[in-house]
Amino acid sequence: MRLGESPLGRRVFKVWLRDLIVWSKYWHGSLVGSLGEPVLYFLGIGYGLGSFIPAIEGIPYIQYLAPALIASSVMNSASFETTFSSFTRMEIQKTYQSIAATPVSMEEVIAGEILWAATKACLTGTVMFIAVAFLGFIHSPWAFAAIPVVMMTALLFASIGMTVTSYAPDYDFFTYYFTLFLEPMFLFSGTFFPLSSMPPLLQTFAWFLPLTPSVYVVRSLFQGHVGFHLLGPLLGTIVLTLFFFFFAIRRMVKRLVV
Amino acid sequence: MNPVIISASQIVKKFNGLTAAVDGVSFSIEKGKCFGFLGPNGAGKTTLMRMIYCFSPRSSGTMTVFGRDPLREPRSIKQRIGVAPQEDSLDPDLTVIQNLEMYARYFDIPKTVVQQRAERLLDFFQLKEKVRSKIDKLSGGMKRRLIIARALINEPELLVLDEPTTGLDPQARHAIWAKLEELKSQGVTLVLTTHYMEEAARLCDELVIMDLGKIIEKGSPAELVERHQVKNLEEVFLKLTGKDLRE
Ligand SMILES: Nc1ncnc2c1ncn2[C@@H]1O[C@H](COP(=O)(O)OP(=O)(O)OP(=O)(O)O)[C@@H](O)[C@H]1O
Numbered sequence: 206m207r208l209g210e211s212p213l214g215r216r217v218f219k220v221w222l223r224d225l226i227v228w229s230k231y232w233h234g235s236l237v238g239s240l241g242e243p244v245l246y247f248l249g250i251g252y253g254l255g256s257f258i259p260a261i262e263g264i265p266y267i268q269y270l271a272p273a274l275i276a277s278s279v280m281n282s283a284s285f286e287t288t289f290s291s292f293t294r295m296e297i298q299k300t301y302q303s304i305a306a307t308p309v310s311m312e313e314v315i316a317g318e319i320l321w322a323a324t325k326a327c328l329t330g331t332v333m334f335i336a337v338a339f340l341g342f343i344h345s346p347w348a349f350a351a352i353p354v355v356m357m358t359a360l361l362f363a364s365i366g367m368t369v370t371s372y373a374p375d376y377d378f379f380t381y382y383f384t385l386f387l388e389p390m391f392l393f394s395g396t397f398f399p400l401s402s403m404p405p406l407l408q409t410f411a412w413f414l415p416l417t418p419s420v421y422v423v424r425s426l427f428q429g430h431v432g433f434h435l436l437g438p439l440l441g442t443i444v445l446t447l448f449f450f451f452f453a454i455r456r457m458v459k460r461l462v463v
Numbered sequence: 464m465n466p467v468i469i470s471a472s473q474i475v476k477k478f479n480g481l482t483a484a485v486d487g488v489s490f491s492i493e494k495g496k497c498f499g500f501l502g503p504n505g506a507g508k509t510t511l512m513r514m515i516y517c518f519s520p521r522s523s524g525t526m527t528v529f530g531r532d533p534l535r536e537p538r539s540i541k542q543r544i545g546v547a548p549q550e551d552s553l554d555p556d557l558t559v560i561q562n563l564e565m566y567a568r569y570f571d572i573p574k575t576v577v578q579q580r581a582e583r584l585l586d587f588f589q590l591k592e593k594v595r596s597k598i599d600k601l602s603g604g605m606k607r608r609l610i611i612a613r614a615l616i617n618e619p620e621l622l623v624l625d626e627p628t629t630g631l632d633p634q635a636r637h638a639i640w641a642k643l644e645e646l647k648s649q650g651v652t653l654v655l656t657t658h659y660m661e662e663a664a665r666l667c668d669e670l671v672i673m674d675l676g677k678i679i680e681k682g683s684p685a686e687l688v689e690r691h692q693v694k695n696l697e698e699v700f701l702k703l704t705g706k707d708l709r710e
């Protein structure tokens with residue numbers, strides 16, 4: 206219990222900076238790592254399989270897929286950072302404990318880690334965005350409005366990942382999280398095919414998966430479909446992000462500060 | 464009498480509401496002194512240190528560090544403390560110099576000041592040749608020295624050392640003792656936990672012996688030897704705890 210001083214402040218960015226400095230040493234490897242998978246999906250499924258698929262919702266399959274892959278690659282990158290990488294820093298390297306012995310609070314350590322993971326994921330997303338633009342798949346200036354939505358997606362999954370880490374006894378726990386939660390979500394959030402092709406009950410269920418609203422909004426913006434139909438999914442994503450951001454911090458502080 | 468830096472009364476720490484790891488400990492530490500906490504494994508030394516440097520909240524009791532309560536003003540206390548924890552917690556993703564620079568950032572120390580200080584500290588702890596090395600290329604003794612150097616980057620008034628020389632060979636240990644004596648002569652207050660009686664006898668002005676979360680004896684090294692009518696501190700310890708330290 207902390208009384209008096211506010212536990213969350215500007216020092217968050219010192220932790221963020223620490224991660225940035227480390228990343229800047231290995232950025233090439235890290236970027237290849239997080240871009241490899243989405244690019245393979247893009248080529249294999251988008252171009253390969255996609256050439257057998259008729260237009261979906263009036264657009265060629267590869268253009269249907271591209272915005273969803275940006276959202277899901279950001280999800281993966283953010284998730285990886287706050288699970289496997291954060292767990293290593295916390296349990297193996299004791300980085301959190303040693304930073305918390307300085308005027309930086311544990312709350313700031315965790316918040317900085319989440320913000321960093323989101324930033325790193327956004328870098329992946331940006332590279333993909335530029336690639337998609339170069340391929341000529343951007344038809345509406347609204348596509349640029351997708352950037353803050355992608356950032357929010359990054360923050361959301363960084364926060365959920367950190368929440369998972371707060372419960373994790375070991376690395377195996379993350380394997381379960383990835384294979385039982387993230388990968389099914391990657392498939393069933395309207396990434397590869399429209400939700401409308403699933404039975405109604407599954408469709409309703411799919412809307413409760415945290416990736417679905419992001420994919421929906423990002424794709425709509427890419428196609429310039431702007432309207433009130435975006436409001437619900439956007440609001441949902443924001444609320445969920447705020448919830449998990451603060452919940453993750455609380456849970457981690459509870460785990461670490463004993 | 465010197466001003467009191469840490470004063471603690473009836474400190475209790477329970478994990479998950481179970482048995483107390485620290486069980487009603489009281490002490491006060493004066494400015495410029497070296498105060499030692501001795502005790503076998505599991506005595507509660509690390510737990511106590513963590514409460515002093517505002518990492519763990521205590522379960523009950525009162526404590527002030529620099530006259531402030533660690534529960535209320537952790538930041539302003541931590542700003543003035545240097546911590547060398549028991550475990551190796553150097554940042555392995557960074558080089559030697561980066562470890563110091565990054566740590567300095569956490570304390571808001573201006574860049575120009577950091578450069579000078581880092582250079583001086585690396586010199587002081589004979590790590591100059593290793594400036595750009597990665598942490599995993601350092602020997603155990605070098606890591607320990609770097610942990611202490613890192614703890615000094617904010618020029619702390621109080622240095623908390625949790626087993627600063629455990630696992631080192633005699634040369635490395637003596638080298639660190641010499642450095643700590645030098646710091647003491649500069650007026651830095653030292654709080655130290657140790658398993659080595661020789662270390663305690665050489666460095667500490669005052670010490671307490673802990674076992675099972677309680678303080679079972681206190682005094683200066685010379686007083687303790689006299690009081691128990693034995694040859695050295697080691698025998699005092701064995702007599703009181705009935706355990707061999709280096710098991
Ligand atoms: N996070 C924790 N959760 C539960 N119990 C703990 C925790 N940390 C320490 N303990 C318990 O508290 C007691 C005191 O541990 P502590 O680490 O303070 O001892 P120590 O004197 O530093 O020992 P050592 O000389 O081995 O470093 C031990 O019984 C230990 O198991």
Ligand SMILES: [Mg+2]
Pocket residue numbers: 508509510549625
């Ligand atoms: Mg200990």
